[in-house]
Amino acid sequence: MFVTDPDQVPTDATAFDMRGVELSHHGGDCTFETILRRYELAGDGL
Helix, strand or coil, rough: HCCCHHHCCCCCCHHHCCCCCCCCCEECHHHHHHHHHHHHCCCCCC
């Protein structure tokens, strides 16, 4: 589902790559890097 406002995100969904949400650009990290850090993902397959 694509929305333009974090308030439009359904309660059972995880918002990402938009302003004002946890899983987005932070500092020098892009959204993908933020997700890797948040969920402590690492390994050769990434």
